[in-house]
Amino acid sequence: MARRLRPVELDFAESAPVRLVFTAEATAPPEAVYAALADDVAGWSRWFTGVARSAATRGGAGREVRLTGGTHFTETVMAAEPVAHYAYRVDTTNAPGLRALLEDWRLTPAGGGTRLRWTFAADGPAPFRLLLTPARPGLDRAFRQSVRALDRRLTRP
Template sequence: MKRRLRPTRQVDLGFLVSAPLRLVLAADTAAPPEAVHAALAKDTEGWTAWFDAVTTATGRTVGLRGGIRCEETVLADEPPRRFAYRADATNAPGLRALLEEWALSPTAVGGTRVRWTFAADGPPALRTFLLMSRPGLGLSFRSAVRSLDRRLAS
């Protein structure tokens, strides 16, 4: 069952710093920021090829492992340094608000530092669950960045 999340006027880019729960993860890739940004922002359907947690991606409707679905709105598309989106509707239980940002910066060796911020709100039990899930989310994120790196290299 799909339900609307917090009104969109309450979840803007400022939510990245004001969210009750923020998880920030980072990993490096050999690909340049322009290529990483294009994969994130222009090839949504391609996410299923490199991000194991994503099972379907059509436009800004994304399906995740476990049957979670989100309808998203892009809030920032600033090539080659940033891509951010908000979940407007989902079937994820308890989730009240969600905003994700992929910040990209060049590394000294010509690659990209990918920093993913997961900003969310929900009842205390959900926030605790997400905090406890941080190691698994980190593993999934780092694996996705490695897979994206291989995909961009081929």
């Protein structure tokens, strides 16, 4: 059953009790990376590890995401600044332990490609927060694999 999470604003990316920040570089230009993040939400399942299905809702102001294990999220897009910034917060989920979640993507040009910074900002009870620490390497690996898959998708002939 889906539960409503605490609504948070963009500043939660800097103030959350748990902040996991990951960076990677892609050879694709920022315009193409941003379009894949913000404009082709349905395409996330073809490159982001663990995403089984995703769809834009409310004319692009929201998203629905289902992970391969059955976890699902309804989200509100909080920032959509072309070529630079894309962020969304989770409004409802069936994931246990979460109280608030915001994911913040920052794009910067880097040597003809794009540097991506993904901030996973979350809150939950102490046991949930403690579990995220050992989960960091797995999230980092998934992020890096996903950026590589996205880059291949965007740069293949």
